[in-house]
Amino acid sequence: MHNFSAREKYLISNTLNCLPIILQGRAVLIDLQNETSVAGIISIADGHMTCELTAAVFIDRNGQCHAFDNFMIRNRMIRLLHVPADLDIRHELSQLQRKPTNRTRTKTKRTFKQKRAEERHKETLETIKTQRDGDKPKET
Template structure:
């Protein structure tokens, strides 16, 4: 288990920065901002979305493929992470939301009220889940 800083824990629990952490051990395709891509297995990811991958194939702009044993992708270079089709996105997000900072209660008996940021993050998580559910139901409905 990795040791995350308090800022990383907050980002993982309250933003979509949780995806690289949840995808550790899975094979993914990451599109980079410079029009290149990296395909490999995420070994380590932090709360800022910096990813260390193994068994990597780097795909350049011209479609050339270059194999690497290890590759590090900095968070600011990530444009998009393609989530594998065998992962249920809705279920994973629900689990991440349930175990996140939004549900945490202080052990020391301090103030247990949620802050405005926590409330707003929970609302945004719920909106994202509703959008995913709506898109899924639209795909499943037969077209006329």
């Protein structure tokens, strides 16, 4: 398993940059920005969507095929990543959901803006509550 940086972990858990990682070891078709395509098996993928394919076939604009043992695609060149039909992508994405960590917050002093925002939030909640209570018919 690849050791991901903190930035890559964030991108994997919060964006669709996780797709190449989910598809590692599977045959895929990737359309590139320059109107070409690459088909092959994703062997290595990182959190920035940079992919390395093995047993790759490069299909140029004219439809000619060129075989490569290894082919690397940078993230900015990817236009479309075709997900295989037999893959349950909803299930795979739910498996990658980020699990909350039990980090303790350090005691930091709140700024004036934070205090004021919290006070206004409390005031707003109280006015909503009193308006709701005022709309209810009184019991006799």
